[in-house]
Amino acid sequence: MTSPHSSAALRDRNRKLVFDALRSFGPASETSQADVARHTSLAPATVSSNVRELEAAGLITVAAGAGRRGAVLRINPGAGLVGGIDFGHSHVRVSLADLGGTITASTTSPIADDHDSDDGLRLASTLLEDLRAHADPGLTLHAMGVGLPAPIGADGVIDSGSILPGWVGVHAREAVQQRFGVPTIVDNDANLGALAEYAVGAGREYSSVAFIKVSSGIGAGIVLDGQIFRGGIATAGELGHLTMHEDGPLCRCGSRGCLESYAGGASLVRQYRTIAPDLTVSAFVERATNGDVGARRLIEDAGRHLGRAAASLAQILGPEAIVVGGDLAEAGDLLLDGVREGLRRHALESIATNTAVVQAGLADRSAAIGAVLMALEAVDV
Structure with a gap:
């Protein structure tokens, strides 16, 4: 096995750094070796040698730049x-x-x-x-x-x-x-x-993002300083099973009073079925956005429950933005206003004021x- 501290491992790491830097700049950018050196903090000579290796492998292309600008580097789309x-x-x-x-x-x-x-x-x-x-x-x-x-x-x-x-x-x-x-x-x-919302979606303007997905169930993903935070046992973000009320309704996880029981799409649809059986979460949201009073009330209540949970998340981890996605997020401000209200009621004023609450930008593709x-x-x- 190659030692992680060997010269070969260091070369592999540097080559990966250069390749990932080019990818992060995007296919339309005119990226130079100097740009890559600044982005990676690698020495210009190290960047140059890795560029030659990546070009020889067919992974990137190198073309002459305009004016006084140096060679333009791009990921090879045919690689x-x-x-x-x-x-x-x-x-x-x-x-x-x-x-x-x-x-x-x-x-x-x-x-x-x-x-x-x-x-x-x-x-x-x-x-x-x-x-x-x-x-x-x-x-x-x-x-x-x-x-x-x-x-x-x-x-x-x-x-x-x-x-x-x-x-x-x-x-x-x-x-x-x-x-x-x-x-x-x-x-x-x-x-x-x-990761997607942080990189190319509604969270791309922020360094730290909490993404709350509200579909049939509820889950959360956390990006802190550009890195996914998974926790020591790799299960960080199970927000849907935060206990809201100990004597609340039974959750599918076996516990009682979980957030998912109050704000998850499947739970809301179950409550609404007395009006319309066999409805999907998306169809339920569509009814709400079209003005159905019962569906709107359920989503507004769900937003406030989410806001209370989001307040805990914000006070512990301090993300700059809470991005809400999933099927239920298609309700827009009908849901998000409740999240914002929950933050105002349950988080410190400075945290609530400085934590943006935005709808996911990538819809169901995130x-x-x-x-x-x-x-x-x-x-x-």
Whole structure:
């Protein structure tokens, strides 16, 4: 094994730093070696040698700059592909992207919420191959990123089956990597949503973001100073199971009075079913935005419960912004005004005043985009 402190490991690290820096500047930027040196704090000579290696490997292109500007560096869009998979409560979305992070193709298929992990991966593999069949056959698949709506322990094993019972006991990364045969990173879907909103969505103006996903259930992803915060046991962000009232309604996790029981989409729909049975969360939100009094009241109440939980999150971690996404966020200010009110009532004034509450900018694509961004982190250069 290569020592992490060896010269070879240092060269690999520096090459990855240069490649990731170019990717972060975006495909349209005219990035120079000096720009990369400033961004990475690497010596100009180190940047130059790594640029030569990356160009020789076909991973980047180097072109003459205009005027006195030096050579322009860009990720080579023909250098290969990465894949992203977002497993939702009842869907799977698969995306292909080039190494610059531009998504070139995407498709979605329904899936049973109690599907077996092997069946889910088989479907995702079929969808991926369908996408690749319409891409350049010479492009190599370099890595995969996968999002799952379940807590993933520090050992990589899924031990909670309240949403994905068919994945309990599965080492998620190993299962995906075995299926696709490329380097893989698997993470909770809320973490991937947070990463996407921080990088290219509503949180891109902030250094620290808490992303609250409110769909059938509730989860949170946290980005602090540009890094996903997972905690020591890798399960940070299980906001949906914060106890609001000890004698409250029974939650699917087995506890009582969880936030999810009061503000999760599935819970709200259950309460509304006396008016309209068999309604999806999205259809319920549509009724609210069209003026249905009962649906609006439920969402307003949910916003206030979320605000109380968000206040705890803000006071402990101090994010600059709370980004609210998921199906319920499509209600816009009908939900967000309650979150803002909850912050004002339950957080210190200085925290409530300085914490922005914004709607997610990527809608239902946040986890899928985050999966692609995570796949790019796994690319071996």
